[in-house]
Amino acid sequence: xxxxxxxxxxxxxxxxxxxxxxxxxxxxxxRVIAYRRAAQRMRETAGSIAxxxxxxxxxxxxxxxxxxxxxxxxxxxxxxxxALAQREERIPPDVRLFMRLPGLGPKTxxxxxLQLGVTTIEGLRQAAxxxxxxxxxxxxxxxxxxxxxxLAAQVEAPAxxxxxxxxxxxxxxxxxxxxxxxxxxxxxxxxxxxxRRRETFRDLDVIATSPDPEALIAAFVGLELxxxxxxxxxxxxxxxxxxxxRFDLRVVPPESYGNLLQHFTxxxxxxxxxxxxxxxxxxxxxxxxxxxxxxxxxxxxxDEAAVYEFLxxxxxPPELRENAGxxxxxxxxxxxxxxxxxxxxxxxxxxxxxxxxxxxxVEEMAEAAKARGYAYLCITDHSHYLRDGRLEAQAEEIxxxxxxxxxxxxxxxxxxxxxxxGSLDMADEDLAACxxxxxxxxxxxxxxxxxxxxxxxxxxxVDLIGHPTARKLNRRAGADIDxxxxxxxxxxxxxxxxxxxQADRLDLRDAHARNAGEAGARIVISSDAHSVGALGNVELxxxxxxxxxxxxxxxxxxxxxxxxxxxx
DNA sequence: GCCGTTTTCGGCCCGACTGTTTTCAGTCG
Numbered sequence: 001x002x003x004x005x006x007x008x009x010x011x012x013x014x015x016x017x018x019x020x021x022x023x024x025x026x027x028x029x030x031r032v033i034a035y036r037r038a039a040q041r042m043r044e045t046a047g048s049i050a051x052x053x054x055x056x057x058x059x060x061x062x063x064x065x066x067x068x069x070x071x072x073x074x075x076x077x078x079x080x081x082x083a084l085a086q087r088e089e090r091i092p093p094d095v096r097l098f099m100r101l102p103g104l105g106p107k108t109x110x111x112x113x114l115q116l117g118v119t120t121i122e123g124l125r126q127a128a129x130x131x132x133x134x135x136x137x138x139x140x141x142x143x144x145x146x147x148x149x150x151l152a153a154q155v156e157a158p159a160x161x162x163x164x165x166x167x168x169x170x171x172x173x174x175x176x177x178x179x180x181x182x183x184x185x186x187x188x189x190x191x192x193x194x195x196r197r198r199e200t201f202r203d204l205d206v207i208a209t210s211p212d213p214e215a216l217i218a219a220f221v222g223l224e225l226x227x228x229x230x231x232x233x234x235x236x237x238x239x240x241x242x243x244x245x246r247f248d249l250r251v252v253p254p255e256s257y258g259n260l261l262q263h264f265t266x267x268x269x270x271x272x273x274x275x276x277x278x279x280x281x282x283x284x285x286x287x288x289x290x291x292x293x294x295x296x297x298x299x300x301x302x303d304e305a306a307v308y309e310f311l312x313x314x315x316x317p318p319e320l321r322e323n324a325g326x327x328x329x330x331x332x333x334x335x336x337x338x339x340x341x342x343x344x345x346x347x348x349x350x351x352x353x354x355x356x357x358x359x360x361x362v363e364e365m366a367e368a369a370k371a372r373g374y375a376y377l378c379i380t381d382h383s384h385y386l387r388d389g390r391l392e393a394q395a396e397e398i399x400x401x402x403x404x405x406x407x408x409x410x411x412x413x414x415x416x417x418x419x420x421x422g423s424l425d426m427a428d429e430d431l432a433a434c435x436x437x438x439x440x441x442x443x444x445x446x447x448x449x450x451x452x453x454x455x456x457x458x459x460x461x462v463d464l465i466g467h468p469t470a471r472k473l474n475r476r477a478g479a480d481i482d483x484x485x486x487x488x489x490x491x492x493x494x495x496x497x498x499x500x501x502q503a504d505r506l507d508l509r510d511a512h513a514r515n516a517g518e519a520g521a522r523i524v525i526s527s528d529a530h531s532v533g534a535l536g537n538v539e540l541x542x543x544x545x546x547x548x549x550x551x552x553x554x555x556x557x558x559x560x561x562x563x564x565x566x567x568x
Numbered sequence: 569g570c571c572g573t574t575t576t577c578g579g580c581c582c583g584a585c586t587g588t589t590t591t592c593a594g595t596c597g
Contacts, residue, residue, distance in 0.1 A: 029580095030569070030579090030580055031569050031570090033580080034570055034580095037569090037570085038569085065569065065570050066569095066570095067569060067570090102595090102596090103586080103594095105594055105595050105596085107594060107595090108594075108595090138588065138593070138594080142586085142587055142588080143587075263597095266597090271581075274581085276580070279579095279581070280572090284581080285582080286581085287582080288582095
């Protein structure tokens with residue numbers, strides 16, 4: 001039974017832990033890196049890694065070989081990697097936390113544990129206070145100070161959350177715009193994970209060139225949104241905004257701007273793979289340029305695309321830079337043509353004031369959609385607000401507003417709830433009367449969620465599964481959906497799967513949406529808007545679709561309505 | 569531990585900064 005297998009996240013966590021403990025033991029660094037890479041690959045794999053290992057197919061994934069595959073099988077059969085269980089008995093759990101403190105690493109953590117006999121966080125605090133850390137070679141007063149500061153900060157701000165792209169994207173754009181308008185600015189760009197449109201971020205990176213770096217830094221730390229200047233130097237600064245977002249600005253030399261933008265956009269894994277590939281071909285790649293080792297010649301450029309071109313790759317869109325096959329594809333001309341925001345022709349999941357939580361009327365939502373340039377819009381209010389005659393009243397209003405809008409298609413839909421037993425909470429004849437039906441999980445996420453959404457797909461009235469895993473970023477993990485079975489059922493029944501564009505949903509997530517696309521499932525990007533402004537959410541959904549390697553032809557609502565829903 | 573358009577053995581990204589040091593190891597991104 002697939003549902004009894006450990007989740008990829010949990011398997012990856014054991015390898016991450018094993019890597020940490022091996023590192024504390026001082027074992028071969030490349031072995032440690034190999035475990036971490038494998039863990040990363042597992043997290044980004046949509047199918048069950050445990051299932052793959054049982055079938056002997058996990059080693060087909062890059063970074064996973066025979067040994068790691070065997071260890072995954074150990075997890076399935078005994079719950080724990082043997083090598084990990086042994087080490088957990090020897091190494092006190094808090095020592096792993098030592099090396100997570102900023103400034104401390106595995107070497108220092110092990111030294112403190114083995115030479116001072118410190119085994120707990122509290123013991124570490126005391127050792128620092130009593131000035132015992134400085135008795136160790138290579139450690140001094142400054143280290144003690146750093147340890148105490150780090151421990152205090154940890155108490156103040158425990159377990160930091162990553163902020164949502166939906167909050168960071170407008171914020172970083174505002175900063176980039178403000179800096180571009182400054183006389184000391186030349187080139188300015190977002191960089192880092194926000195440029196790759198990752199769903200969450202730790203800080204927002206901006207890079208720039210300037211004839212007068214000091215003046216640009218001064219303008220940056222003086223921006224109205226800045227509440228605190230965390231660091232400030234001649235070429236870089238870090239600030240915290242009033243709403244708690246961290247921004248990093250780096251001012252870089254113009255002649256290497258392209259190389260630097262490439263470097264600071266990441267991801268780390270993408271850059272490492274790029275550089276390893278370079279080494280194999282006699283090229284040393286850094287943020288300043290590409291050195292041809294044989295001649296010593298250095299290629300640096302203001303143009304990021306020129307970096308990829310020089311290295312023999314097609315330009316890799318930032319959203320794909322995760323070392324998930326994009327380099328090979330860029331070398332062989334196999335990169336996909338990614339969907340763009342302007343490809344969307346309509347929205348197929350959103351709410352009006354007929355839903356208690358909707359803030360725009362049917363007419364307001366329709367007018368706003370028309371103004372966005374859409375050709376169609378489907379109002380999908382929650383089923384439970386459409387009882388006792390309200391379904392008919394809502395249908396009349398949609399029909400009346402639709403008349404006034406001329407050629408624009410205003411459609412009548414519903415978001416029907418999938419109950420705990422897998423049935424839908426609206427009668428089939430009512431669903432059949434709608435132009436479009438979205439079915440979603442909203443509760444009882446632990447009660448056979450895979451079976452429930454698959455049952456919904458079997459209903460011929462259901463066109464789309466909304467936010468398939470029902471996750472909420474920073475709030476709850478998604479339901480434990482067996483995504484491969486769900487995708488197979490979607491393909492079989494022709495039911496579309498949603499990329500929900502709400503900032504804290506983005507569900508399907510990137511890896512799952514990529515799998516769905518590869519399997520030939522139909523994908524819909526929808527706003528799930530509850531207000532006029534939220535129709536713009538789809539920008540996040542399109543970004544997620546790009547991270548999933550999807551082209552416009554794989555997304556249903558890039559097509560005209562007659563092709564989305566051929567007449568029954 | 570993984571991997572291969574030199575390789576099934578011998579490699580495995582690059583540079584900056586920090587704190588502790590008289591030349592560098594450890595950490596970080």
